[in-house]
Amino acid sequence: MRRLNRLPVLLTAPLLSGCGLGTAPILNPKGPIALAERDLLFTAFYLMLIVVIPVFVLAFVFVWRYRANGGKGQYKPDWSYSAGIDALIWLVPALLVAAIGYLLWTETHKLDPYKAIAGTENPIEVEVVAQDWKWLFIYPEYGIATVNELAFPQERPLSLRITSDTVMNSFMIPALGGQIYAMAGMTSRLHLIADETGQFTGRNTMFSGDGFADQHFQAHSMTNEDFNAWVQKVRQSQTALDEVAYATLAQPSVAHDVEYYSTYEANLFETILAKYAARPAHSAAGMEQ
Numbered sequence: 652m653r654r655l656n657r658l659p660v661l662l663t664a665p666l667l668s669g670c671g672l673g674t675a676p677i678l679n680p681k682g683p684i685a686l687a688e689r690d691l692l693f694t695a696f697y698l699m700l701i702v703v704i705p706v707f708v709l710a711f712v713f714v715w716r717y718r719a720n721g722g723k724g725q726y727k728p729d730w731s732y733s734a735g736i737d738a739l740i741w742l743v744p745a746l747l748v749a750a751i752g753y754l755l756w757t758e759t760h761k762l763d764p765y766k767a768i769a770g771t772e773n774p775i776e777v778e779v780v781a782q783d784w785k786w787l788f789i790y791p792e793y794g795i796a797t798v799n800e801l802a803f804p805q806e807r808p809l810s811l812r813i814t815s816d817t818v819m820n821s822f823m824i825p826a827l828g829g830q831i832y833a834m835a836g837m838t839s840r841l842h843l844i845a846d847e848t849g850q851f852t853g854r855n856t857m858f859s860g861d862g863f864a865d866q867h868f869q870a871h872s873m874t875n876e877d878f879n880a881w882v883q884k885v886r887q888s889q890t891a892l893d894e895v896a897y898a899t900l901a902q903p904s905v906a907h908d909v910e911y912y913s914t915y916e917a918n919l920f921e922t923i924l925a926k927y928a929a930r931p932a933h934s935a936a937g938m939e940q
Contacts, residue, residue: 676826676852681872682845684762684828691758695751702744764831765840767810774808774842777801778920781813781820781833781855783903784862789920795885796892796919798900798910799868804878805848811841816901816923821857824870830856836927845872862905869909888913 680686717724767774778789789796801824803809813822815833823830827843845851854867873881890896892915900910916922 680826681847681849681851682827682843684768684843685826687758687762688829691755691762694754698747698751698754701747762829764829764842766842768808768842768844770806770808770844772804772807774810775803776810776812777803779811779813779822779833780920780923781815781817781822781859782901783817783860784855784866784905785900785907786822786853786855786866786868787900789915790882791920793882793886794914795882796912796915797885798912799907800871800909800911801853801868802871802873802878802881803845804875805845805872807844807875809843809845811843812920813839813841814920814924816926818859819857820855820859820866822853823856824851824853826851827870832857836924838924848872848874848877860903862903865906885911886913892916892919 677685677689680689713724716722776791778791780787780789785799786801787796787798788801811822813831813833814837815835817835819835820833821830822833822839822841824843826849827845828841831839831841833839849872851870851872852867853870855863859866871881888911890910890912892900892912894916896912897916897919
């Protein structure tokens with residue numbers, strides 16, 4: 652199955668490379684979550700070919716068999732019904748829908764974004780806040796915060812708590828896993844892990860206004876040594892994310908530059924959530940990948 656799942660990548664690579672998308676992250680995953688999602692997508696694709704391929708094959712067969720000159724098909728103008736054909740065209744798609752439904756139900760529940768990923772190390776906790784039009788990342792374990800740059804060690808689970816300080820957004824790093832919604836006054840969870848070092852683009856996948864097209868960030872998977880050096884670099888920043896600085900940051904801005912904060916206001920994530928506590932809220936449990 653893994654070999655079969657490489658086939659669509661090989662078939663689509665020439666087309667994607669012509670558009671500058673030869674390294675499409677969904678087709679070239681860098682983590683087990685994204686890999687499982689891609690394999691599930693391709694498996695469903697193969698199952699659907701059970702119906703699609705015969706349709707195209709029979710279209711050519713009928714044209715050839717019943718052609719005006721030299722065709723061998725029998726002409727039966729009074730024929731109107733076949734129980735066998737009727738059963739075939741209804742039962743096969745029905746069985747296919749049942750098979751795909753069972754597959755998606757069982758496999759997608761294994762990819763529950765709220766489910767922690769087992770690893771040899773404890774997960775690194777990051778609090779994520781969607782703003783207009785940028786992403787704020789808070790590292791409680793290290794006491795630092797960044798804007799539009801997310802860093803984490805390779806092969807160490809990444810545990811994200813996600814909310815929004817504006818309209819609904821949708822957080823996604825295509826190379827590592829599926830999307831999940833960020834909603835004001837609510838917390839969503841997403842667990843990811845990277846198999847290798849590298850730089851992956853993350854973005855908001857839900858239209859949220861004028862700066863939507865530029866609301867993306869870079870996710871860096873590093874060795875432990877490089878990650879520790881990155882943490883020290885952020886700690887050397889002369890900027891603190893206090894109440895005044897956060898109020899300035901929360902103002903709408905387009906194509907916002909990467910920023911580092913050596914410290915941040917205590918309980919900042921909970922304070923952002925509390926701003927919307929008086930507003931009606933609904934469970935985010937169903938807003939998953």
